[in-house]
Amino acid sequence: MDKIKNFSLRNFFTSDALRKLMSFAALIMIFIVFSIASENFFKFSNIIGILLATAVNGILALGVTFVIITGGIDLSVGTMMTFSAVMTAVFITNWGLSIPVGILGGLLAGSFAGFVNGLMVSKMKIPPFIATLGMLYATKGLSLIISGVAPIYFNDTPAFRQIATGSIVGQIIPGFDIPNAVMILLFMAVIAHILLTKTLFGRYTFAIGSNEEAARLSGVNVAAWKTAVYAVCGLFSGMAGVIIAARLNSAQPALGAGYELDAIAAVVIGGTSLSGGEGSILGTVIGAFVISVLTNGLRIMSVPQEWQMVVTGAIVILAVFADVMRRQRN
C-alpha cells in the first residue's frame, strides 16, 4: 500500500522502475521482431530451447550481480563453473559417491574458489580484476589437471542428467515440459532477489558498493562481507557447473572461458552499474534473456555466428549508453 501512496510521475521517470521497464520492453520488442521475421521462432520447442540456453548464463550472471554491486568484478565465474562441473564428475563417476553428495561437493568447490577470490580482494587488497583473472587461469588449469584433460561422463548415473533436462513441471502438467534447469534458474533468481533486497547480506552488498569507507566507518566488517559476496558468486558458479554437466551428461574441462563475459554482459544490460551501489536481480534475469533471445533469433534467421557476436556487442554498448543518457538527464 505504501508503495502506491508514494507513487508520483516524477519519481517514476527518474526511478529504477523505468529503467527496468525499458529493458523489459526491449526484450519484448526483440521477441516480437523475431516472431515476425521467422515463423520458427515463436514455437514452444524453440522457447524451451531459449529458456534452457539461458539457464547456465543466467545463474552465472546472478552471482556476478552481487559482486558488481559491491563495485567489484569476477572474471573467473566461467572457469569456476567448469571446475565445479569437473569436481562433481570426479565425486560421482570416479569416486562413486551418491548424486546429492557429489552435487554438494561441486557446489562447495565453486564456493571455495569464490571464497579465495574474496580473500584476495578483501584481505590481500588485490584489485578484483586481477585477483579473479588469476582465479580464471588457476581454475582452468586445475579443471584440466584433475580431469586428465578428458571429459568425464556420467554414464553410470543416468539420473544425473535429469537435473537439467528432465521436467518435474512436465510430470505435473503433461505437455508443459519446462526443463528443470529453467526451474532452477527461476528458483535461484528468487533466492538471489530475496537475498539482495531483504537481508543483511544484500544491504551490505549495496552499502559497500555505494560508499565502502562510510560502511567501514559505520562498523560494517567490510572485509568479511566482501569475502562472503565473492563466495556466494562462487556458489552460483558451482550451481551453473552442476547444470551444465547435467545438460552435457559430462564434465567438459576445456569449456568455460568466455562464459564470464556473457554473464557480465547480462548484468550490464540489466542496468547494474559497474561503479557499484546499484543493480537488481530482475534486471540481470532480463539481461540474460536478452542475450539468449538474440542469439537464438539470429541463428534461426541464419545470421552467421560472427555477426551474432557483433550484434550482442552493439546491444551491450547501447544498453549502457541509454543508461548514461538517463543519468545525465537527472
Add this chain to the structure above:
Amino acid sequence: MSDALVRMEGIVKVFPGVRALNYCQFELKAGEVHALVGENGAGKSTLMKCLAGIYHPNEGRMFLHGEEVTIPNPRAAQDLGISIIHQELNLMPHLTVAQNIFIGRERADKTRIFLDEKWAENETRRLLKLLHLNIDPRTRAENLTVAKQQMVEITKAISFNSDVLIMDEPTASLTETEIEDLFVIIRKLRDEGVGIIYISHRLEELKKISDRITVMRDGNYIDTLPTATTDIGTIINLMVGRTIYQDSPHVPENDDQPVVLEVKNLNRGKEIIDVNFHLKRGEILGFAGLMGAGRTEVARAIFGAESVDSGEIYIHGERVTINHPKDAVKHGIGYLSEDRKRYGVVLGMDVENNTVMACFTNFLQKLGFVDDNATRRAALEYVDKLDIRTPSIAQKVKFLSGGNQQKVVVGKWLTADSEIMIFDEPTRGIDVGAKSEIYNLLNELAEQGKSIIMISSELPEILRMSHRIVVMCEGRITGELTAEEADQVKIMTYATMRNNHRKELVDANAAAALQT
C-alpha cells in the same frame, strides 16, 4: 579531574614523514560544547580520529569516565558511546535515510532472516521528529540537499545515544538558518548531558555555541580557554602563533589601465541572462552574490567549460571564440575552481606535474618526450615564488594543506602564462592564517599586472579585496559598485534583487541587511 567525560593525555601520532600529533592533551566534560580550533593541518581532525578509533595513536592514554580505554576501531568507539560526524559526508548515496542511519545495526524481523525495514523507518522517523527535521526516511540519500544529508549524519550520531559527539566542521556547507537549527539541536543535546566536541574554522560561530575552546597548532596542544572570557583576536593569535592583519584593504589605483577582457550580452537559458562586464589590467573584480546567482556559471562559460546560447567575448579588444577550456588557456585565461579537489588539482599527482599540467605542450622536446628538467625548474620556481610549503616538488598534492593546494593551482596558471585569472571562492575551506596569504598573493598578482575575477560569497572578503564589485542575482548582473561606494548593505540589496518582484524586495532586503 573525575568529572571529565573524556581525557586524552600525551597523544602522539606519526604518519610517514609527518608528526601529526605531538604529545597532545584534551579534556571534555559532560554537558559542555568544547570547541577545537587550529589552522588546517594543526591536527584537530587527527586527534579526533584517534578518539573515534579510526587512527591508533603511537603513544598516549585515553580515559572515558575516568577509566582508561583503548579504541581499536570505529565500532568500538560507537560501543563506548563516542560518535563522530566527519568533515566529508559519509553517507551511502544509494541507500535510504533509514538504511544509512541504521547501517551496521540492522535488526531482523521475526523470521530472523529478513531485515526489519519497518522498525528502522519508524525509529528514524522518531529521531527525525526529535530534531524537528522534515525528511522522509525512505528517501535515497543522494536525493537530499547537502544540508539535509548533514542533518541525517547528525541524526545518525544521535541514534547511538552517545555521550560524546564529535562534529568536524558541521556548518561548512550550511546556510544561516540551517546553522541556527543545528545550534538548537546542539544546545538541546548539551542540556541532556552530552559532551560535544566542535571543530570549526568559523570563530564567530564558536563564540555563540561553545563553552570552552582548545587551540592546537602544528600538531601541538596550545591552550584551553573558557569561551566567555576570551576574545576572537586572542584565539587567532594562539592559532597562528603570530599576529595577522584582519582587515586592511589594499586597493591601488588602476583607472587608466587598459581593458583586458570584455564580455557582452552573455546568455544561457535561465542561468546567465544578458551579462555584460569588463575587466581592466591589474584589477581585482569581485563577483558577489548569493549561492546559485550564476557567478560560477558565468566564469565557466568564459572559460569554455560550458556552452552559451549567445554572447561575445573580447580580449584586448579583439573578438575571440572560446568553445573549450583549451581555447581559454590559449587566450591566457585561467580558472581556479571552487572545488579544488575535484577540478583544480590532481590529488594523486605530485606538485611538479600539477604545476605544468595546463601547459604540458610547452615542455615537450622532440619526439614528444617531456622535458623533465624544464618541468622541475618551473615547479621549483613557483614553489619558491608562491612560498608553497611542501617537503619537495615530488610530494603528492593530497598531502598538502588547503592553502598550499590553492597555491599550487595558482602556480599552474602562472606557468601557463595566464593574464586573466578567475578565482572561484579562493579561500573556501582555508584557515585564517592561510587566507591572508592568499589575499597577499592576489594583491601581488594584480600589482604584477594580472587581471583577476574573484567570485566570493564572503562579503568581508569581497569588500577587502575588490577594486570593483559586480553583483549577480538569478543569472543577471544587478549592480556594479566601486570599492569606495561598496558596503555590505548595498551588496546584499543587489544580491537579492530578484527580477520578478524587484521593487518590493529592494526595500525589504535593505532593511533586513541593515539589521544583520
